[in-house]
Amino acid sequence: MSNPEPEFRQIFVEEAEQRLDEFGSGLMRIEESGLTGDLIHAVFREAHTLKGGAAMVGLPQVARVAHAMEDILEQIRAGEREPTSQLVDCLLQAGDRLRAVIHRALEGAEDETECEAIVAELHASTRPAVSPPHREPAAPAAVAPTPAPAADRSPGPSLPASAPAPAEVRDTTTTAEARPAPAPEPPTARPEPPAPAFDSRVPVSVQRLDQMVRLVTESASAQLRLGALIREQTGRDPESLREFRALSQVLNELQELTMRTRMVPVSTITPNLQRAVRTLAKETGKSVRWEVRGADTELDRKVLEELAEAILHLVRNAVDHGIESPNERRTAGKKTEGSLILHAMQLGSEVVITVTDDGRGIDIEKVRRAAGRFGDANALSDDDAHQLIFRSGVSTARFVTDISGRGVGLDVVRAKLDAVRGRIEVTSQMGVGCEFRIAVPITLAVLSSLLVRAGDQRYAIPMHSVRNVLSTPGSHRADGREMILNNGRAVGLSDLAQTLGMDEPCSGPILVVAGLAREHAFRVDELLGQRDVVVKGLGTLLPPLDVLAGASIEPDGSIVLVLEAAGLIDRARRLRRASTPSDGPEAYAPAAHARQSVLVVDDARIIRELQRSILEGAGYDVRTAGDGAEALALLAEARPDLVMTDLEMPAIDGIQLTESIRRDDRFSGLPVVILTSQTSDTAKRKGLEAGADAYIVKSSFDQSSLLAVVERLLGAR
Amino acid sequence: MSEGGSPAGPDAPPGDAGPTGPDARLVLLLCVGGETFALPVAVVREVLHRPRITPVPLTSGGAVGLVNLRGEILPLFDTGRITGRSPDIEATFSVVVETSRGAAVLTTDSMPRHAVLETQVGQSDSTAGSGLHRVEGDLVTLLDVEGLFNQLVAGVSASS
Numbered sequence: 093m094s095n096p097e098p099e100f101r102q103i104f105v106e107e108a109e110q111r112l113d114e115f116g117s118g119l120m121r122i123e124e125s126g127l128t129g130d131l132i133h134a135v136f137r138e139a140h141t142l143k144g145g146a147a148m149v150g151l152p153q154v155a156r157v158a159h160a161m162e163d164i165l166e167q168i169r170a171g172e173r174e175p176t177s178q179l180v181d182c183l184l185q186a187g188d189r190l191r192a193v194i195h196r197a198l199e200g201a202e203d204e205t206e207c208e209a210i211v212a213e214l215h216a217s218t219r220p221a222v223s224p225p226h227r228e229p230a231a232p233a234a235v236a237p238t239p240a241p242a243a244d245r246s247p248g249p250s251l252p253a254s255a256p257a258p259a260e261v262r263d264t265t266t267t268a269e270a271r272p273a274p275a276p277e278p279p280t281a282r283p284e285p286p287a288p289a290f291d292s293r294v295p296v297s298v299q300r301l302d303q304m305v306r307l308v309t310e311s312a313s314a315q316l317r318l319g320a321l322i323r324e325q326t327g328r329d330p331e332s333l334r335e336f337r338a339l340s341q342v343l344n345e346l347q348e349l350t351m352r353t354r355m356v357p358v359s360t361i362t363p364n365l366q367r368a369v370r371t372l373a374k375e376t377g378k379s380v381r382w383e384v385r386g387a388d389t390e391l392d393r394k395v396l397e398e399l400a401e402a403i404l405h406l407v408r409n410a411v412d413h414g415i416e417s418p419n420e421r422r423t424a425g426k427k428t429e430g431s432l433i434l435h436a437m438q439l440g441s442e443v444v445i446t447v448t449d450d451g452r453g454i455d456i457e458k459v460r461r462a463a464g465r466f467g468d469a470n471a472l473s474d475d476d477a478h479q480l481i482f483r484s485g486v487s488t489a490r491f492v493t494d495i496s497g498r499g500v501g502l503d504v505v506r507a508k509l510d511a512v513r514g515r516i517e518v519t520s521q522m523g524v525g526c527e528f529r530i531a532v533p534i535t536l537a538v539l540s541s542l543l544v545r546a547g548d549q550r551y552a553i554p555m556h557s558v559r560n561v562l563s564t565p566g567s568h569r570a571d572g573r574e575m576i577l578n579n580g581r582a583v584g585l586s587d588l589a590q591t592l593g594m595d596e597p598c599s600g601p602i603l604v605v606a607g608l609a610r611e612h613a614f615r616v617d618e619l620l621g622q623r624d625v626v627v628k629g630l631g632t633l634l635p636p637l638d639v640l641a642g643a644s645i646e647p648d649g650s651i652v653l654v655l656e657a658a659g660l661i662d663r664a665r666r667l668r669r670a671s672t673p674s675d676g677p678e679a680y681a682p683a684a685h686a687r688q689s690v691l692v693v694d695d696a697r698i699i700r701e702l703q704r705s706i707l708e709g710a711g712y713d714v715r716t717a718g719d720g721a722e723a724l725a726l727l728a729e730a731r732p733d734l735v736m737t738d739l740e741m742p743a744i745d746g747i748q749l750t751e752s753i754r755r756d757d758r759f760s761g762l763p764v765v766i767l768t769s770q771t772s773d774t775a776k777r778k779g780l781e782a783g784a785d786a787y788i789v790k791s792s793f794d795q796s797s798l799l800a801v802v803e804r805l806l807g808a809r
Numbered sequence: 810m811s812e813g814g815s816p817a818g819p820d821a822p823p824g825d826a827g828p829t830g831p832d833a834r835l836v837l838l839l840c841v842g843g844e845t846f847a848l849p850v851a852v853v854r855e856v857l858h859r860p861r862i863t864p865v866p867l868t869s870g871g872a873v874g875l876v877n878l879r880g881e882i883l884p885l886f887d888t889g890r891i892t893g894r895s896p897d898i899e900a901t902f903s904v905v906v907e908t909s910r911g912a913a914v915l916t917t918d919s920m921p922r923h924a925v926l927e928t929q930v931g932q933s934d935s936t937a938g939s940g941l942h943r944v945e946g947d948l949v950t951l952l953d954v955e956g957l958f959n960q961l962v963a964g965v966s967a968s969s
Contacts, residue, residue, distance in 0.1 A: 310880040549864065592866035631911045633958060634865065634872050634884045643863070643875055643882050651863035651875050651882060663867075 101198055103370065104149040106363040108194045111138045111145075112187050115161075119187075123180045127168070132175075136165040151197055153207035157190050160214040182217040186210050301353055301393075308350045309626045309645075312343050316647030354394070355534075358436040358445070359387035361400045365407050369432060372411040379418055379429040380411055386436040391443045391534045395512045399445070399532060402508035402516075406447045406528050407432065409502075414451030414526050424523065426450065443534055448527040454478060454520040478518050482506040503800060510638070510658050515606070531556075539627050539641075541654065543620035546589040546598050550652050552625045552644060557657030559604040559611055561619065567602070573668055576613045578604050586664035588614040592639065605657045612661040627654050635706075639663055670711040688806055689713035689730075693723040693737035693749065694767075703736065703767075703798075710799050720744025724752060731759060733806055739768040739775065747782045754783035763805040767798075834926040838949060839904060839917040841888045842895045845949040847926055847942065852954045854905040854912060856921055860885070871961075876914050878905065885914040891961060892937040892952070908958045926951065936960055 118135035125131075143158035161183060167173040189210050193203050319330035330336040362384045373380040391399075415421075415430035422428055431450045436443060460477055482502050509516050514532035533539065533556055541552035560578070567576050567585050574585040583604060587597045591614065600617045625644035630637075638659030644652050690712050692703045700716040707714045715732065717723035719741040727735075735753065739746040746766055753759045765786045766779040779787045786801050836847035837856075862874040862885055871890030876883045885903060889896050900916035924944045929951075931941035937960075939953040 306880075314880075549866075594866070628882050630865075630875070630882065631884060632962060633886075633908070633910055633913050635868060637865070637867055639867060640865070645877055645880060645882065649877050650861065651877050653863065653865065653875075 101149050101151075103363065103366055104145050104151070105194055105198050107145060107367075108142055108191070111142045112191050114138045115142070115187050116184055119175075119180045119183055122175050123177060127175055132165065132169045136162065136169060139165055146194075151194070151202055153202040153204050154190065154194055154197065157186065157193070157207050157210045157214075160211045161186060161190075164214060164217065179217060182214065186214055301350075304350050305354065306628075308343075308347050309628070312347055312626065315339060315343050317649065320647055351392075354392050355390040356393045356396055357388045357390050358396065358434075358443075359384070361396060361403065362387055362434065364400070365404060365434065368404055368408055369411055372408055376412060377417060378411060378415055380415055381429050381431050383431070383433045384435075385433065389436040389438055389443055391532065395443075395514075395532050395534070398508055398512040399514070399530070402505045402530070403434070403445065403447065405502075405505050405508075407434070410447060410449040410451065410526070414449040414453070416452050420452075438534065443532055445530045445532075446527055447530075448525065450525040453522045453524055453526050454481065454518070455522065456520070478520055481518065482516060510656070515658075539625055539654065540622065541625045542603070542622055543625075543652065544588070544603070544616040545600075545618040545620055546592065546616050547594045547596055549592075549594075550620060550650075551588070551592075552623075552652050552654045553603070553605060553657065554641065554654065555622065557605050559606050562602040562604070562613070567615075576602060576604075578611070578613065581611075583611050583613050584665065584668060585613040585615065586668060588616045591660060591664045591667060605661065610661065612664055614660070614664070625652065625654060666711050688733040689715065690802065691715050691717065691723060691726060691732040691735045693717045693720065693735065693741070693746070695719055695738060695741040706798060707802070710802075712802070720746065720749035720752075723749055727753070727759065731762065734763045734765065734802060736765045736767055736802075739766055739779065747778055750779065750782040750784050765801060765805065836924055836926050836944070836949075836951070837904065837921045838924050838944065839888060839915070839921050839952075840919050841892070841917055844894065845944075845947060846888065846892070846938075847924070847944065847949045847951045848904065848906065848915075848921075848954065849951075850923070852906045852908070854907055857903040857905065857914065858920075859901060860903055860914065873916070876903070878912075878914075881912070883912050883914050885916065886961075888915045888917060891915075891957060892950075893935060906954050908955055910958055910962060913958065 115135055115138040118131055118138065122128075122131050122135065139158050139161040143155045143162060146152070146154035146158060164173070164179065164183060168175050168179075173179065189206065193206050193210075196203055319336065322328060322330040322333070322336065331340075366382050366384075369380055369382045372378075410432050411430075415432065416424065416426070418428040421430065431448075433448045434445065435448070436445045438444075456477055459480055482505065506516060509530060509532070512532050514530055516531075517529045518526065519529070520526040533554070539552070540555040542555055542558050543550055543552050545551075562576065562578070567574050569575075570582065575582045576585050577583075585602065589596060589598045598615045598617045600615065601619055602613050602615050603619070604611050604613045627642040627644055629642050630640065639656055640659070641654040641656040644654055646652055690707050692700050692707070692714055693716070694700045694703070695718050700718070704714045704716055715726055717726050720737070721743045723735070723737065724744065726732075735749075737746040737749055741749075744752070746768065750764050750766070753762055753764055763785045764783065765788060766784045767788050768775065768779075776787045785805055788798070788801060835850045837850055837853050839846045839848060857876070857878075860876045860878075862876060864874040865872060865884075868874075871887045873885045873887050876885050883905065887896050887900070888894075900918060902917045902920055903914045904917060904921055905912055905914050926949075927943040927945075929940045929942050930948070933940055933950050935950060937952055937957040938950040939956070940951050942949055942951055
């Protein structure tokens with residue numbers, strides 16, 4: 093490729109950064125922990141991939157250097173050479189210099205002279221050492237994001253350098269080598285960027301950051317407890333004590349700073365997105381201009397991690413289904429090159445990310461038809477109808493959102509957003525384009541929340557989900573349900589205590605809460621005020637609950653549960669449907685299943701009971717059976733609306749049960765879902781051949797996806 | 810013990826010196842609904858007396874609520890329910906156990922006590938048990954805490 097497009101080189105540079113980081117850290121691990129097959133293979137692979145990529149984007153000299161590195165690694169791999177500290181240094185320094193060459197190549201031509209020099213030095217390193225090895229500590233690649241100038245780099249035994257590296261740079265060498273002698277001058281002075289300061293970046297494990305956040309949180313809690321103790325023991329307001337105020341201030345700053353350490357820029361995920369766009373555009377024969385704005389917008393690493401897949405999904409969807417082929421675009425009077433823009437920006441305590449394409453837009457009529465089985469979609473405005481694509485059952489309609497053969501829909505995107513308490517909306521105009529707008533909190537760790545009481549429990553509701561509190565909390569009975577008028581719009585009203593499974597209804601004010609695509613009002617007993625709460629996860633041992641975002645520890649040591657607006661609204665709406673016979677505007681919620689029944693078949697009682705709990709919580713009637721024989725007996729008593737069965741069971745297993753159901757005319761059309769821990773394709777094929785409608789691997793889904801499958805199968809009937 | 814808790818080890822019978830050898834058989838006995846379970850001391854962090862429990866709405870699988878253990882939020886489980894027995898309505902004490910998935914709290918009817926596990930006298934049919942043992946003339950079920958929670962979580966991710 094003699095004239096590669098600049099964007100490809102940019103991609104290569106970004107990838108090379110990562111590869112060289114891995115290359116460097118792998119070498120250092122070899123140096124520290126000794127040689128293992130896996131490790132040397134991994135390091136070799138990095139060099140090898142770098143070589144291939146460089147050749148692809150028209151950087152043959154870079155490829156040559158990578159090849160020389162590969163040669164040395166091959167010798168190590170073959171046991172012909174020892175990965176001595178000198179050799180590791182030599183490779184690390186070559187990697188650093190190569191990194192600089194790659195960066196400069198982005199702005200112009202390859203630095204052939206420098207590449208030759210690196211190769212020569214690598215080759216020289218393969219010669220037997222003629223003098224005792226000496227070395228200066230080198231800046232590890234992972235420590236210095238910008239390559240250090242060659243002139244400042246420390247040499248290996250045969251690598252010349254002009255000056256020793258700064259003494260404070262960490263030396264990973266653990267062997268008792270002699271301190272290096274001053275290095276000789278390099279043969280030529282090379283114009284390179286100035287050396288980075290060594291405080292520019294230090295790799296810290298995420299676990300350590302999380303631990304720091306936890307400890308800072310603990311100290312903040314301890315400080316609050318201390319304040320309570322001072323008040324109790326002395327009767328004085330702790331804030332009147334200068335020392336206490338100073339402690340508060342320091343802890344606040346420490347907390348903010350610690351939270352900031354978890355922040356990463358959106359640019360962390362854009363290289364992958366860009367690659368996905370490029371690959372998919374090539375596969376589909378489309379021409380797409382990819383643009384990123386606001387890439388330096390920062391947000392919590394965990395939020396971004398969760399978001400990455402959702403955004404990738406949207407980006408792939410835009411290229412695959414949104415942007416037209418060059419011919420179609422030409423016919424439509426558009427530029428043959430489509431445009432796909434990712435724009436990130438911070439708005440208050442949220443980051444808003446938009447994914448905008450200038451493609452064909454969403455066919456709203458198809459969406460209305462797909463949603464038709466849930467109610468009269470024609471009654472909805474276009475805007476409201478567009479939001480239906482995030483619904484399971486609609487979003488899985490192939491023509492709307494099936495993503496590049498991945499078989500998943502936009503409901504998955506919504507689920508990802510749910511996990512980070514985000515919202516998503518879409519606007520679209522046929523023939524003009526489509527814009528997905530995602531809003532997520534900057535951090536999950538500290539949330540400004542409204543504290544409320546329902547029954548004898550206190551709950552925190554994140555402020556970004558609270559729309560307003562009604563000053564005149566009157567409600568109306570309309571369409572068989574309790575509603576309120578909020579800013580001229582009818583909004584469903586539920587009782588918070590009852591939504592959370594308590595018996596006694598609330599009798600206090602009403603607040604309006606926003607989920608992803610809709611609002612809902614909740615009556616509570618009391619508003620306790622607004623406060624920042626430090627949200628802690630509930631761990632992996634509790635069953636995941638859609639209505640909970642986490643928990644926070646109060647100054648008095650009590651625990652306040654943090655509610656998740658979207659899950660809360662979903663549950664409230666399900667409960668309302670279960671208690672309301674009529675259909676109507678709210679028929680757009682997942683299929684009404686108040687009277688639908690599911691037969692759960694599993695020989696593990698604990699799994700049966702958990703499934704029962706989840707399904708009953710969603711409003712289904714559930715019967716359970718411990719094996720296929722018992723299931724057949726229960727089926728003979730009454731036909732359920734769906735059967736969910738394990739595969740491996742005593743007596744009659746899941747396959748036999750499914751086959752029996754399919755053979756029996758009484759159960760014609762009865763959906764069967766196989767839920768198993770067996771992941772093999774063979775097992776899956778056997779299950780589907782037996783007549784199952786869905787095959788779900790136990791380890792790969794969560795509560796919402798289980799319900800989504802059930803709703804999809806029942807809603808589609 | 811108490812809300813502050815106490816390590817499982819101090820009351821160990823004399824002659825037991827470590828997790829290997831004789832101490833491998835050192836257990837904490839939990840009475841739940843008239844049945845006695847044995848927990849290897851290696852998985853026990855401390856014992857709590859009437860911890861303050863924050864109920865978690867809509868939970869299943871024997872999860873009772875949350876406990877604040879010096880700033881750490883831990884899930885509390887009804888030992889009776891998660892072992893397939895009756896709910897542990899008498900629970901006055903709780904035992905903090907360590908699992909590879911994090912710490913959890915298990916309820917028990919009375920103050921747990923240390924004992925040395927004797928000969929295995931049978932297999933446990935319960936998914937939570939790894940065997941039936943004699944202890945001081947009584948018959949106890951040795952709890953497989955890791956397996957118990959693995960199964961619980963597998964069930965959660967399966968049905969959840």
